[in-house]
Structure formats: C-alpha cells, structure tokens
Amino acid sequence: xxxxxxxxxxxxxxxxxxxxxxxxxxxxxxxxxxxxxxxxxxxxxxxxxxxxxxxxxxxxxxxxxxxxxxxxxxxxxxxxxxxxxxxxxxxxxxxxxxxxxxxxxxxxxxxxxxxxxxxxxxxxxxxxxxxxxxxxxxxxxxxxxxxxxxxxxxxxxxxxxxxxxxxxxxxxxxxxxxxxxxxxxxxxxxxxxxxxxxxxxxxxxxxxxxxxxxxxxxxxxxxxxxxxxxxxxxxxxxxxxxxxxxxxxxxxxxxxxxxxxxxxxxxxxxxxxxxxxxxxxxxxxxxxxxxxxxxxxxxxxxxxxxxxxxxxxxxxxxxxxxxxxxxxxxxxxxxxxxxxxxxxxxxxxxxxxxxxxxxxxxxxxxxxxxxxxxxxxxxxxxxxxxxxxxxxxxxxxxxxxxxxxxxxxxxxxx
Amino acid sequence: xxxxxxxxxxxxxxxxxxxxxxxxxxxxxxxxxxxxxxxxxxxxxxxxxxxxxxxxxxxxxxxxxxxxxxxxxxxxxxxxxxxxxxxxxxxxxxxxxxxxxxxxxxxxxxxxxxxxxxxxxxxxxxxxxxxxxxxxxxxxxxxxxxxxxxxxxxxxxxxxxxxxxxxxxxxxxxxxxxxxxxxxxxxxxxxxxxxxxxxxxxxxxxxxxxxxxxxxxxxxxxxxxxxxxxxxxxxxxxxxxxxxxxxxxxxxxxxxxxxxxxxxxxxxxxxxxxxxxxxxxxxxxxxxxxxxxxxxxxxxxxxxxxxxxxxxxxxxxxxxxxxxxxxxxx
Numbered sequence: 011x012x013x014x015x016x017x018x019x020x021x022x023x024x025x026x027x028x029x030x031x032x033x034x035x036x037x038x039x040x041x042x043x044x045x046x047x048x049x050x051x052x053x054x055x056x057x058x059x060x061x062x063x064x065x066x067x068x069x070x071x072x073x074x075x076x077x078x079x080x081x082x083x084x085x086x087x088x089x090x091x092x093x094x095x096x097x098x099x100x101x102x103x104x105x106x107x108x109x110x111x112x113x114x115x116x117x118x119x120x121x122x123x124x125x126x127x128x129x130x131x132x133x134x135x136x137x138x139x140x141x142x143x144x145x146x147x148x149x150x151x152x153x154x155x156x157x158x159x160x161x162x163x164x165x166x167x168x169x170x171x172x173x174x175x176x177x178x179x180x181x182x183x184x185x186x187x188x189x190x191x192x193x194x195x196x197x198x199x200x201x202x203x204x205x206x207x208x209x210x211x212x213x214x215x216x217x218x219x220x221x222x223x224x225x226x227x228x229x230x231x232x233x234x235x236x237x238x239x240x241x242x243x244x245x246x247x248x249x250x251x252x253x254x255x256x257x258x259x260x261x262x263x264x265x266x267x268x269x270x271x272x273x274x275x276x277x278x279x280x281x282x283x284x285x286x287x288x289x290x291x292x293x294x295x296x297x298x299x300x301x302x303x304x305x306x307x308x309x310x311x312x313x314x315x316x317x318x319x320x321x322x323x324x325x326x327x328x329x330x331x332x333x334x335x336x337x338x339x340x341x342x343x344x345x346x347x348x349x350x351x352x353x354x355x356x357x358x359x360x361x362x363x364x365x366x367x368x369x370x371x372x373x374x375x376x377x378x379x380x381x382x383x384x385x386x387x388x389x390x391x392x393x394x395x396x397x398x399x400x401x402x403x404x405x406x407x408x409x410x411x412x413x414x415x416x417x418x419x420x421x422x423x424x
Numbered sequence: 425x426x427x428x429x430x431x432x433x434x435x436x437x438x439x440x441x442x443x444x445x446x447x448x449x450x451x452x453x454x455x456x457x458x459x460x461x462x463x464x465x466x467x468x469x470x471x472x473x474x475x476x477x478x479x480x481x482x483x484x485x486x487x488x489x490x491x492x493x494x495x496x497x498x499x500x501x502x503x504x505x506x507x508x509x510x511x512x513x514x515x516x517x518x519x520x521x522x523x524x525x526x527x528x529x530x531x532x533x534x535x536x537x538x539x540x541x542x543x544x545x546x547x548x549x550x551x552x553x554x555x556x557x558x559x560x561x562x563x564x565x566x567x568x569x570x571x572x573x574x575x576x577x578x579x580x581x582x583x584x585x586x587x588x589x590x591x592x593x594x595x596x597x598x599x600x601x602x603x604x605x606x607x608x609x610x611x612x613x614x615x616x617x618x619x620x621x622x623x624x625x626x627x628x629x630x631x632x633x634x635x636x637x638x639x640x641x642x643x644x645x646x647x648x649x650x651x652x653x654x655x656x657x658x659x660x661x662x663x664x665x666x667x668x669x670x671x672x673x674x675x676x677x678x679x680x681x682x683x684x685x686x687x688x689x690x691x692x693x694x695x696x697x698x699x700x701x702x703x704x705x706x707x708x709x710x711x712x713x714x715x716x717x718x719x720x721x722x723x724x725x726x727x728x729x730x731x732x733x734x735x736x737x738x739x740x741x742x743x744x745x746x747x748x749x750x751x752x753x754x
Contacts, residue, residue: 138490139478154506157499167504174507213504367442367695402696422440422689423680424526 153177153187162191169199170213171220182220189223197227205234206248219255229261236262240269246288254291268294275305278320290327301330304337312341314352322359329362340366348373350384350394358394372397372405375420379410426465426509429700433458433513434534435707436543436714438684440692443526447517454531454698455513461700463508469501516540519550519684524566525656527552527681528692533707539714546721547625548685549633549652554676556663558643561673565660569675577672582640588669589635589647592662596632603628623652630654632662644677686717 147155153173157163163186167173177183189195199212207215216222222230237247251257257265272293273283287293293301308319308329323329329337344350344361348369355361361369376382376392383390392409406414441450472495479492499505516537518530532540558577562569603624606613616622624631634650647666649659660676667674682689693706 135489141476141478143475154500157502157505164499167499167502170504172504174505367444370444371442418694421442421694422692424442 151177153183156187160187162186162189162195165191166195166216169216170210172213172217175217176220179220185224186220195223198223198225198230201227201230202251205251206244207252211252215252215255219259221259222255225259230258233258233260233262233265236265240284242284242288246284250288250291250294254295256295257291260295265294268298271298275301276320276323277316278324282324286324286327290330293327293330296331300334303334304330304332307334307337311338314356318352318356322356322362326359326363329359332362336366337362340369343370343373344394348382348384354384354386354394360395361398364398369398371421371424372410374424375410375412375417378420379412381410426462426467429462429465429704430510430534432704433462433700433707435536435711436518436530436532436539436687437703437706437710438528438530438687438692439698440689440694441521441526441529442695443524443678446523447520447529450529451515451517451531454703455515457698458513458515458533458700458703459508459510462510462513467503467506467509469503469506471497471501473498473500518543521681522656525679525681527679528684528687528689529681530684530687533703536707539718542718542722543685545625546685546718547623547652548721549623549650550654550681550685551683552649552651552654552659553638553678553680553682554647554649554659554663555678556645556647556666556674557677558645558667558670558672558674560675561664561667562675565657565664565676567675567677573673575673577643577670580642580670580672582637584670585637585640585645585666588666589637591669592632592666593635599629600624600631600633603631628653630658645674686713 146159150156153163153176157167157173163173166186176186202212202215203209234247237250238244242250260268269283269287272278272287273280276283276286278286305319308314308322309316314322340362341355343366344355345352373382381390381392383392384394385391386393396409397405400408402417403414406412406417410417439450439454441447474493475496476491477494477496478489479494480489514534514537516532518532518540521527521529530540530543532538557567558580559575560571561573561575562571564570600623601608601617604622605624605626606616606622608614608617613622623633630651630653632649632651632654634648636648637645638648639646647663649662651659656679659679663674663676687710691706691710693702697703
C-alpha cells in the first residue's frame with residue numbers, strides 16, 4: 011500500500027489533523043480525493059481525549075516509515091506532544107464548502123478501490139483544490155507550532171499567559187493543548203474573576219499556576235470558603251492569591267495546618283498572624299523547615315529575645331524565609347564591625363532585607379569620612395534604615411556630605 | 425535596541441571587582457544585566473502571515489474555487505509565544521582575581537574574546553597595591569587565617585624594608601633576563617633591556633619587575649608591585665617572605681590590582697555601572713587603544729613601547745593609580 015501511504019500525507023495536510031477519525035472514514039474519502047479535500051470539513055469533532063489522532067488513525071495501516079516511528083512512542087521523551095485533538099479549524103474559511111459526511115462507512119470498501127497514482131493527470135480545478143499546507147508536527151518542543159491551530163492557546167495568549175515559560179514544562183503544555191476553552195478553562199477563569207483578580211492580572215497568575223486547570227472547581231470553592239471562615243476578607247484573599255498563585259492548590263487541611271503552625275510558633279495574636287499572612291502569603295505555600303530554623307537562629311545564635319523577634323517579624327515578614335547564611339553574615343557585620351547593639355537593630359530590621367555589600371560600602375565610606383555615628387544619643391546620628399534604603403545620590407548628599415564621584419573613587423580603593 | 429545593541433557589544437572592557445565577590449559571580453551578573461538590557465527593546469513582530477486559501481473567483485457566477493493569497497492574523501511571533509530574544513551571551517574573562525582580592529578585571533564580549541587571547545599572548549605586566557601588616561603570620565598569609573606566629577616589629581625601619589625590596593627586585597631582574605630566552609651579549613637584547621621592553625613571552629614563574637614602598641607606618645605598610653605571570657596568593661606569600669626577611673612576620677591585608685595591561689582604574693566600571701549602555705560606551709572608548717596596543721605588542725622588536733606604561737623610576741610620591749589616600753583597611 012505504498013501509494014496509499016503517499017496519498018495520506020497530502021490528505022492529512024488538508025484536514026490539518028483537526029480531528030479524530032477512524033480508519034474506515036479515512037478510507038472512504040479516498041476516491042473523492044480531488045474535490046473533497048477541503049479543510050474545515052471536520053467542524054465540531056466529538057473526541058475522546060485519550061488518543062492522539064495520529065496513533066489511532068494509523069493503526070490499521072502499514073504506513074510508510076515517514077509516519078511510523080516518530081509519533082507513536084508517546085511515553086519516551088519529554089518533548090513529544092501529540093497533536094491536539096480538540097482543534098477547531100484555525101482559519102476562518104467561510105467560503106469553503108463543508109461536504110456532507112457519511113458517517114456510516116464500513117471497512118468493506120477498503121480493498122476495492124483502484125489505486126491512485128500521483129503521476130495520474132488531474133484537471134486544473136482538482137489541482138487547485140488540493141491544499142498542501144505544511145503539516146502540524148506530531149511532536150514539538152515548543153508551543154509556537156500549535157498556537158495558530160488551537161483556540162485554547164490563542165485565547166490564553168490574548169489573556170496574557172506567557173506560553174514561552176509554560177512550554178518548558180512538557181506536562182503543563184500537554185495539558186493545555188488538550189483542554190477545551192469553553193468547557194474547562196472558562197469556568198475557572200470566571201471563578202478567579204469572582205475572587206477579585208483583574209483581567210490584566212490573570213496572565214501572570216496563570217503563567218505561574220497553570221495546574222489550577224486540573225483542580226476541581228468545588229475544591230477551590232471550599233478552600234475560599236474556609237479562608238472566609240477564618241475572617242479573611244474577600245479583598246485580602248484576592249491579594250493573597252495574586253501574590254502566591256499556588257495558594258488555592260493547597261487542600262483545606264494543609265492550609266489549616268500551616269495557619270496553626272504560624273500561630274503556635276510565633277505566638278502572635280490572631281489578628282497579627284492574619285496580617286502577616288496577608289502581607290506574605292508565600293509563608294503558607296512554602297516549606298516550613300526554613301522558618302523553624304530561622305526562628306532558632308534568631309533566638310539562639312543571634313541572641314534576640316522573643317518579643318524582639320516578634321516585633322521584627324511583624325515589620326519585615328521576609329525575615330522568616332531569609333537565607334540563614336546571609337542573615338548571620340549581615341548580623342555579624344552590623345553587630346561586631348559597626349558595633350550596633352541589639353536594641354537598635356530591633357528598631358530597624360530593614361538591614362536584614364538589604365544586600366550586605368551595600369551596608370559594607372556605605373559604612374566604610376562613612377568611617378573613612380569620620381561620620382559613622384550610629385548612637386542616637388550623640389550628635390550627627392545616622393539611622394540604620396536610612397543607611398540602607400536611600401539611593402546613592404541622597405546618601406552621599408545628606409549623610410556623607412560628599413559628592414557621588416568621591417564615593418565612586420572611594421569604592422575603587424576598597 | 426536588540427540587534428543593534430548587540431552589534432555594539434563586541435570588544436573588551438574592564439570592571440572593578442569588589443572584595444568578597446567571586447569572579448564567576450561577577451561574570452554571571454554582568455551577563456544577566458546585559459541580557460536584561462538587550463531584551464528590553466521592542467522586537468519587530470509580524471502579526472500576519474500569508475496563506476493561500478480557496479475562495480470563489482471574482483466575477484464568476486458559478487461556484488468555482490481558486491487559490492488566492494490572503495493575509496491571516498497569526499500569533500506565532502507574539503512576544504508571549506516566542507519568549508525573550510536573547511537567552512545567553514558569550515562573555516570571556518581575562519586574568520582572574522580570587523575572592524578576597526579586588527581591582528581591575530578585564531572582560532571580553534562576543535568577538536572581543538579573541539582579543540583576550542591576544543592580550544594574554546602579549547604578556548603585559550600588571551600593577552598591584554599590597555597592604556601588609558607586621559607582627560603576625562598565618563597559614564594562608566591573610567589576616568583572617570589560622571594564626572601561626574606572633575612577633576615584635578619595633579626594630580623594623582623603612583630603610584631595612586627598602587633594602588629588602590631592592591634585593592627582591594634585583595633577583596627578579598636576573599630571573600627576567602633568564603626567562604626571556606635572549607642572549608644579553610647581543611646589541612638588540614641590550615637595547616631592549618635598557619628601554620625596559622625585555623620580558624618572557626611564554627610561561628614563566630611569577631616575576632616582579634618593580635616593587636617599592638609607598639607608605640610605612642608600623643605595623644602597616646603599603647607596597648606597589650609591578651609583576652607578570654602572578655597569582656594573588658603568590659603576592660601574599662611575597663609579603664610573608666618580606667616579613668621573614670625583616671626578622672619579623674607579616675600578613676597581607678589587601679591585594680588590589682590597579683592596572684591590567686593597558687586597562688587602568690579609570691577605565692574600570694563599578695557595580696552600579698554594570699548595565700548595557702555603560703558597557704557599550706566603555707567598549708567603544710577602549711577599542712582604539714586596545715587595537716593600537718595589541719598591534720604594538722605582538723610585533724616583536726625595538727619599535728614597541730615599554731610595557732610598563734608610566735612608571736618613571738626616579739619620580740617620588742604615590743602613583744596616580746591610588747587616587748585618594750589609602751585608608752587603613754579594616
């Protein structure tokens with residue numbers, strides 16, 4: 011059946027692999043090769059979402075090697091994506107005829123047809139009607155090849171979802187290709203909009219948490235109801251979900267455990283814990299081990315008292331998830347080299363949020379100029395938060411009383 | 425931006441490496457910043473593509489179909505589908521500096537990496553300022569290493585130090601001649617040696633071509649060293665040996681490179697200047713000088729400039745590379 015195999019690619023190109031067909035359907039269409047090869051022919055496919063079109067379509071044929079090996083090994087490598095089988099015709103071709111399709115084809119006609127040869131002359135009209143668009147690749151490493159053929163992907167791009175990041179996760183990309191916009195995605199998008207996420211923020215949210223499409227809508231609603239029951243307002247929940255997109259993918263028990271952990275560990279009032287979590291919702295989605303370790307570090311290694319730690323954390327929640335090494339290095343420099351006692355560090359925990367090299371450079375410049383005065387009791391006092399947070403020009407002008415060029419020259423002597 | 429930004433990004437430039445930063449982190453940071461700058465520009469993206477579609481022939485009354493070229497909208501070139509234009513840049517590194525040292529570090533981007541090899545083959549000297557501290561010795565010759573010995577240093581005077589420095593310079597001068605593989609009896613070699621061009625043009629151990637003391641305030645002292653084929657650890661070992669020669673001990677508190685070949689402190693870009701426009705300007709301004717110097721140095725013979733730019737032997741006073749009065753390191 012060699013020539014049959016050769017005919018198949020051209021025929022398939024015309025239908026753009028746009029639906030699932032059984033072998034008998036394919037076979038029956040063959041004799042009318044010239045006139046019926048119109049795209050848009052399989053308008054609303056009723057599809058099973060299991061098999062890739064190509065695999066089932068070709069099972070009955072001993073096809074040529076061109077189509078053989080590549081797409082059937084779906085399990086092998088990460089890169090393979092099956093051609094989507096929820097495709098609608100990608101291009102508006104209203105002028106095309108959609109011939110009536112006889113769905114009751116049988117396999118009996120298979121061996122009776124006269125073989126068609128590509129060298130057989132055909133008329134001009136038939137030639138014009140053969141549409142030979144390049145075929146959709148059966149597997150690809152990028153979603154660029156499929157974006158024009160899939161309504162789902164098109165609508166996601168127009169929403170603002172970054173497909174170039176999602177295609178790096180092959181499971182996610184396969185999932186998105188198989189989903190139908192009307193059935194699955196729309197409901198979840200409407201749910202998110204109800205929650206309070208604006209249209210322009212949906213894109214960034216979905217780029218991070220594409221797995222939300224595989225969640226059950228009921229589960230999502232239960233989780234939101236749980237958060238509401240814990241006295242988080244709707245606006246707060248929207249903000250939390252925006253900042254930590256994976257929040258709604260956590261089950262109610264998990265969320266409960268985490269909230270309970272923070273309440274016990276930090277021993278803050280319920281309202282303060284709630285404010286903390288709203289400010290930094292990734293506390294609920296991240297791992298708890300670094301938080302436990304950081305609490306121990308602040309208490310035992312750095313020597314802060316419990317109420318001091320509570321104060322610092324309510325001001326700078328990021329300290330709970332900061333890297334232990336960086337925190338200890340910063341503290342070591344600020345306490346031992348700059349000789350700043352604990353109670354002043356507690357007043358300005360912003361030093362733990364800034365880069366160490368910035369603190370070092372500015373302190374050394376002030377020390378060189380003789381203006382490194384961090385004791386609030388004495389004149390010319392420089393507060394720690396201003397030291398780290400202001401930009402260079404303001405720092406040089408107000409605190410160091412020197413020009414930016416002097417600061418740069420000084421940096422080149424370090 | 426984008427492609428024409430990339431076009432101006434071929435060549436050599438110098439960055440100032442602060443102490444405490446590994447050279448690899450510096451290279452990665454510079455690469456990230458350059459990529460950020462290059463990807464920030466708008467990319468021309470076609471929003472349509474041409475396809476040949478079947479449509480009715482105009483003016484005919486029958487239902488005849490023919491192919492016509494139509495422009496259909498497409499999302500293939502949409503920025504969210506294509507991704508960023510630049511994902512990596514090739515940046516090469518000149519002579520490395522270890523984590524505790526600081527100073528001028530030469531980097532090459534794109535076609536400038538070839539010039540890095542040329543710079544290496546030119547075997548130019550480098551200038552360092554080295555701060556030493558008398559009175560203790562450690563295992564890795566740095567101030568924060570494991571303490572090995574503590575000594576007194578009251579007997580050390582500036583004269584003794586300078587005598588030792590000239591001894592060092594003399595012995596290294598002999599080594600210089602030896603490793604240069606020239607017969608000093610010839611006229612050419614003699615003239616090269618006199619004008620200061622003589623140096624080994626292949627691998628050799630560390631050679632100090634010039635060393636002098638800029639400041640001496642016991643226990644601290646400041647040396648300026650001009651050397652080639654060195655590592656910073658060998659410079660610290662040098663300080664340690666100077667301490668031993670002075671019948672005391674010394675550790676090195678700071679090693680700072682002030683010149684690498686023809687890149688000086690003035691050309692070096694600070695951390696705040698590691699972004700696309702400043703690096704492009706730095707490459708452009710350094711390009712003619714780089715070309716001239718490399719051409720000079722790769723051409724052998726007497727026509728070459730002295731490889732130690734601007735170190736007149738008999739002028740007193742601190743070199744211009746110091747800038748401000750150097751402060752006590754810690």
